[in-house]
Amino acid sequence: xxxARRRCKKRKERIxxxxxxxxxxxxLLLDIESGAVHxxxxxxxxxxxxxxxxxxxxxxxxxxxxxxxxxxxVLQELDELKKEGQLCAxxxxxxxxxxxxxxxxxxxxxxxxxxxxxxxxxxxxxASTGDFHGERLLMPLEVAKRAIDFLMTHSGSRRQLxxxxxxxxxxxxxDVVKKTVEYGREQEKKYGKVIRFTxxxxxxLVNDEIMDFxxxxxxxxxxxxxxxxxxxxxxxxxxNGKNSFDTVAKNSLKIALSRGQRQYYVRGTFTAHNLDxxxxxxxxxxxxxxxxxMEPVVxxxxxxxxxxxxxxxxxxxxxxxLARLYLERLGTDKEFGFFHFxxxxxxxPCLPKRITGCGAGSEYVAVTPTGDxxxxxxxxxxxxxxxxxxxxxxxDTQAQARYKACNVLTKPDCRECWAKYYCSGGxxxxxxxxxxxxxxxxxMGCLTERKxxxxxxxxxxxxxxxxx
Numbered sequence: 001x002x003x004a005r006r007r008c009k010k011r012k013e014r015i016x017x018x019x020x021x022x023x024x025x026x027x028l029l030l031d032i033e034s035g036a037v038h039x040x041x042x043x044x045x046x047x048x049x050x051x052x053x054x055x056x057x058x059x060x061x062x063x064x065x066x067x068x069x070x071x072x073x074v075l076q077e078l079d080e081l082k083k084e085g086q087l088c089a090x091x092x093x094x095x096x097x098x099x100x101x102x103x104x105x106x107x108x109x110x111x112x113x114x115x116x117x118x119x120x121x122x123x124x125x126x127a128s129t130g131d132f133h134g135e136r137l138l139m140p141l142e143v144a145k146r147a148i149d150f151l152m153t154h155s156g157s158r159r160q161l162x163x164x165x166x167x168x169x170x171x172x173x174x175d176v177v178k179k180t181v182e183y184g185r186e187q188e189k190k191y192g193k194v195i196r197f198t199x200x201x202x203x204x205l206v207n208d209e210i211m212d213f214x215x216x217x218x219x220x221x222x223x224x225x226x227x228x229x230x231x232x233x234x235x236x237x238x239x240n241g242k243n244s245f246d247t248v249a250k251n252s253l254k255i256a257l258s259r260g261q262r263q264y265y266v267r268g269t270f271t272a273h274n275l276d277x278x279x280x281x282x283x284x285x286x287x288x289x290x291x292x293x294m295e296p297v298v299x300x301x302x303x304x305x306x307x308x309x310x311x312x313x314x315x316x317x318x319x320x321x322l323a324r325l326y327l328e329r330l331g332t333d334k335e336f337g338f339f340h341f342x343x344x345x346x347x348x349p350c351l352p353k354r355i356t357g358c359g360a361g362s363e364y365v366a367v368t369p370t371g372d373x374x375x376x377x378x379x380x381x382x383x384x385x386x387x388x389x390x391x392x393x394x395x396d397t398q399a400q401a402r403y404k405a406c407n408v409l410t411k412p413d414c415r416e417c418w419a420k421y422y423c424s425g426g427x428x429x430x431x432x433x434x435x436x437x438x439x440x441x442x443x444m445g446c447l448t449e450r451k452x453x454x455x456x457x458x459x460x461x462x463x464x465x466x467x468x
Contacts (some may be wrong), residue, residue, distance in 0.1 A: 017088045019418035020048045023458035024323055030457060031081075032418050034089035038081070039461045047074040052088065053222045093409055097354060105400050106156035109359070111366040111377045112147055114139045114177055115168040119204050120244055122236045124269060124297045124305060125228050127168065132368070132381045138173040139369035144180040146390040152191045154395065163197045166366075166377055171205040181217050198222070200267075204237070204244060206251035211258055221264040223252040227280020227294070234273065235305070253288050265291035265339060271305035272297075274315045278322040285329065285336045293339035294322075296448045298430055307444055316451045323455040340452040341459050343422070354408075357424030361387070361403025375403055378429030383430075403438075405427070411439045413446075423449045 008058035019030040027045035031036040040048070043066055050059045058076065060068050082283035117136040121129045131137075148163075152422070155161055165240065177199070184195045199214065200222040214221050225248055226232040233243040256264055266289045270277035277294050284292055299306040306317070322338070329335050350461050359362055361375030368380055371391035378384040408425045409415040426449065430442035462468075 004388075006088045015195070016052075016416060016418050017090075018048055018052055020045050021454050023454045024320060024327075024462060026458050028454075028457060028463060030415060030418065031087050031089055032421065033091045034086055035322075035421070036081075036086040037457055037461060038086070038091075039465070043070060044074050044077070047071055047380045051075075051078055071433040096409065104156050105362060105397065105404060106158050107151060107154040107363060107365055108158045108160070109162040110147065110151050111166045111364070112139070112144065112163050112180070113167065113366060113368045113377065113380065114119070114144065114165050114170040114180070117168060117172055118169040118202070118233070119172060119239055120169070120174060120202050120236055121239055121241075124235060124271060124299055124303075126298065126378060126382075131168070134381060137369040139176055141176050141179050141183075143162050143367075143369060143371045143391065144176055145183050146371060148180065148184050148187055148195075150367070150373075150390040150393075150395075151195075152169060152187050152193065155193065159193050160196065161193055161320065162196045162198065163202060166200050169202055169204070170199055171201055171210060174210060175203070178213065196220075200224070203248045203251040203255070204238075206255060211255055214255060215258055219263060221255060221259070222267075223248075223255065223266045225249060225252055225266050225284065225289075226268045226270070227274065228283045231280055235269070235271065249287060256289055257290070263291040265293050265337075268292070268294040269297050270294055271299075272307055272311060273305050275311060275318060278318055278325055281336075281338070282325060283323055285334055291337045291339075291458045296444065298427075298434075298442070298445070305446075309447070311455040312444075312447050315448060319448075319451045319455050323459055327459060330463070341456045343453075343460055354421045354424050356404070357426070357428075359404075360428045362400050363404075375399075376426070376429055378433070382433075406438050409457060411441065413441055417446070417450075417452050419446075419453050422453050 017032055019032060021028055024046065027040050027042055029045065029048050030036070046063055046066070047059060050062055054062065054074075059075070060071050063071060078087060108282050116131050116134065117138060117140050118129055151161055151163065156226050170177055181197055184197070188195055196219040197217055198220040199218050202224045224236070226235055229243070229245040232245040232248070236244050236248075238244050252266065266284055268277070268280055268284065270280065274280060281292055281294055296307050297305060301308060326336070326338055326341055339357065356362075360375070360379075364376060365387065366374045366377040366380055367390055368374070371389045372386055373388045373390060373395060374380045374382070374385055375387065387396045387399050407423070408420040408430065411425055414420045414425050423446070424444050426441040428438055430445055431440055434442050
């Protein structure tokens, strides 16, 4: 497995406690540790930028556009918020880490690679068009059963479990999907557990039988559509090179409507070729979808569709444009949910959970058609990351512990980032694949996530203002 050692911290570390920003014509102030969000005026925003590291005289000298009296008034307000624990709040990091470590090393979630094959040939596919840089395979039922057994026996006292059917394209092995669910339901009763089944599909093979099965057994369905037909078709061709949009969109909308526009979402991918991705979200909304997501592509910088640092200004502007569209459609028949704009600062994951993220390699694993276990679906094919096999019952618990130890408080870049408790350290696979280091977050992922979060926080503030 990749090295997961804690780095020696030779540099002087500065733990940022406040984040000030302007988004959607609002000035906002985020207290990082407490999670308190304040909508402020421009002078408070400017003073708060200096509040942590400068005394009164330095702040006055640094902001000549304001009078000393104006600054003093703001400082009094900030001092009061600090006394109330809503500014520059501090957490006991040792206790936070201890709380996270008290959780037993149990596997509660699994990605089942039911098919290492696909009926599309998407240009940007991280799985190499479905085969994960290996042989095209469909998972035998026996392997799927062993995977269910592994989940049952390695989940400890955890009652609520999750299993996602993944590929490639899982519907190319639909019979095994059905029989796996059937077996899973039997094991639920035996072990006193509940499995939340989900599936990720391109929608090409969907028919009425499959749709009925989804609605009976799948807690969530993820549907892959990139947006406008010309955008989708440019990246997502069939095996014989034909356009896939018409089939995919038609089948996916049937699923969305049959589920009452709930418990699904359409997942698009934007690239350097459609930096105007708000138009893709608008198109999908107008087409009839209510639950949407649009993810940035992750690709080698040599690819013509790769997102690069020089694209960030355009991407940031586009996220604000998308946020305005989101707000514009709230309360109308065109209202839609956007995955990355839906923050819950009160009822979301507890802080210990937010420092550990997705739990890849510790709470979450992926299983290949041959039964090999990897930390997650994006690690599949990297032999050094293989953790065991459901066929012989092997599982590297030492590696599991090392993955668990990798969190926002053990990653130097994350410790100093204002967004750490929201992104939870980002994607471990992208860190390892593109940086060769679990402890070094993927830069473009960080940049896009921070902007999405700023938009989400601004949206939350505006909705509170307007009572929406």
